[in-house]
Amino acid sequence: MSKTLIFGHKSPDTDTICSALVYADLKNTLGVEAQPARLGEINKETQFVLDYFGVEAPAYIENVDEDVDNVVLVDHNEFQQSVDNIHDVRITEVIDHHKVSNFETREPLYFRAEPVGCTATILNRMHKENGAILSRENAGLLLSAIISDTLLLKSPTCTAADTEAAHELAEIAGVNLETYGLDMLKAGADLSENSALD
Amino acid sequence: MSKTLIFGHKSPDTDTICSALVYADLKNTLGVEAQPARLGEINKETQFVLDYFGVEAPAYIENVDEDVDNVVLVDHNEFQQSVDNIHDVRITEVIDHHKVSNFETREPLYFRAEPVGCTATILNRMHKENGAILSRENAGLLLSAIISDTLLLKSPTCTAADTEAAHELAEIAGVNLETYGLDMLKAGADLSENSALD
Ligand SMILES: [Mn+2]
Ligand SMILES: [Mn+2]
Ligand SMILES: [Mn+2]
Numbered sequence: 001m002s003k004t005l006i007f008g009h010k011s012p013d014t015d016t017i018c019s020a021l022v023y024a025d026l027k028n029t030l031g032v033e034a035q036p037a038r039l040g041e042i043n044k045e046t047q048f049v050l051d052y053f054g055v056e057a058p059a060y061i062e063n064v065d066e067d068v069d070n071v072v073l074v075d076h077n078e079f080q081q082s083v084d085n086i087h088d089v090r091i092t093e094v095i096d097h098h099k100v101s102n103f104e105t106r107e108p109l110y111f112r113a114e115p116v117g118c119t120a121t122i123l124n125r126m127h128k129e130n131g132a133i134l135s136r137e138n139a140g141l142l143l144s145a146i147i148s149d150t151l152l153l154k155s156p157t158c159t160a161a162d163t164e165a166a167h168e169l170a171e172i173a174g175v176n177l178e179t180y181g182l183d184m185l186k187a188g189a190d191l192s193e194n195s196a197l198d
Numbered sequence: 199m200s201k202t203l204i205f206g207h208k209s210p211d212t213d214t215i216c217s218a219l220v221y222a223d224l225k226n227t228l229g230v231e232a233q234p235a236r237l238g239e240i241n242k243e244t245q246f247v248l249d250y251f252g253v254e255a256p257a258y259i260e261n262v263d264e265d266v267d268n269v270v271l272v273d274h275n276e277f278q279q280s281v282d283n284i285h286d287v288r289i290t291e292v293i294d295h296h297k298v299s300n301f302e303t304r305e306p307l308y309f310r311a312e313p314v315g316c317t318a319t320i321l322n323r324m325h326k327e328n329g330a331i332l333s334r335e336n337a338g339l340l341l342s343a344i345i346s347d348t349l350l351l352k353s354p355t356c357t358a359a360d361t362e363a364a365h366e367l368a369e370i371a372g373v374n375l376e377t378y379g380l381d382m383l384k385a386g387a388d389l390s391e392n393s394a395l396d
């Protein structure tokens with residue numbers, strides 16, 4: 001069976017980690033064996049999210065192993081932000097919301113970039129397109145990614161699609177968007193100096 | 199109202215011309231003013247298609263005018279294959295089935311590349327996604343593009359999605375896939391030397 005690895009950018013943020021986890025899950029649901037991975041340390045905000053929904057972080061990789069057949073990039077497309085041996089792998093898909101830059105492939109691929117505030121918003125759409133149901137945990141991960149990328153729907157990059165997805169996902173995840181969102185963003189704010197005083 | 203121009207590659211083929219025409223029509227149906235354009239001469243095969251379905255060729259452009267706000271690329275993404283002043287325009291969308299190469303933007307965009315045999319196959323999908331009905335003419339144009347790019351579903355680049363779309367579109371266009379397809383490919387074959395003998 002062919003092996004597919006899904007990962008986001010270096011210095012991973014919540015969108016990168018959650019999108020890799022949820023997309024790998026969707027692939028598996030659709031009968032394609034896929035594993036999520038990460039290219040760096042989990043930050044505090046993302047750790048809060050994973051703890052809250054009881055989900056394990058993807059495995060850390062330094063490089064893509066030779067036995068990996070297909071690579072799926074989420075939340076980035078620039079090679080500088082990707083794995084070190086990106087030039088040696090076969091990229092079969094990209095799901096992203098950034099401008100396209102310094103990207104190229106030898107073969108045709110599924111490249112899906114949409115001008116929205118978060119990769120998770122696209123993944124929410126892809127679940128609908130495929131008639132796939134989001135679990136409470138996965139809805140929570142996608143919601144967290146949107147909250148993170150749009151600063152609780154307040155950033156200039158936030159679109160109507162992100163706002164709509166966030167409300168939908170909060171319902172499935174069973175959380176209050178505002179309360180959960182603020183807790184999450186607070187967890188991400190660097191409070192290490194303060195904590196030292198506690 | 200913002201002006202959107204849609205065009206395929208230089209040395210236009212049937213997919214490039216038909217995809218520009220049909221996508222502009224879909225945009226207009228969806229309430230977005232859009233005009234198709236072409237970057238070169240219509241070839242014999244494409245002329246046969248346009249004559250058969252009674253559709254006018256898109257206007258020829260040498261460069262994108264300054265009053266154009268948005269540019270949509272179909273059937274290509276490499277800047278070398280595009281309009282000369284491609285670096286000065288705002289690309290808001292790409293719909294393509296080729297590898298990604300030498301492409302970049304300053305802003306996020308809707309970039310949709312799928313590993314299928316023809317742009318028209320993606321456009322057929324997009325009609326369904328948007329609940330838009332294809333006219334007989336537009337179905338004929340998309341069908342012709344698939345026949346052209348896949349050599350009547352026989353090329354190694356032809357996928358199951360292309361074959362399925364072609365059969366569907368032939369039905370809507372009211373033509374026999376094989377008969378029409380062969381006539382179309384024959385019209386495209388350079389018979390000028392033979393014709394001189396007729
Ligand atoms: Mn990110
Ligand atoms: Mn993101
Ligand atoms: Mn072409």
Ligand SMILES: [Mn+2]
Pocket residue numbers: 213214273295315316317347
């Ligand atoms: Mn084509």
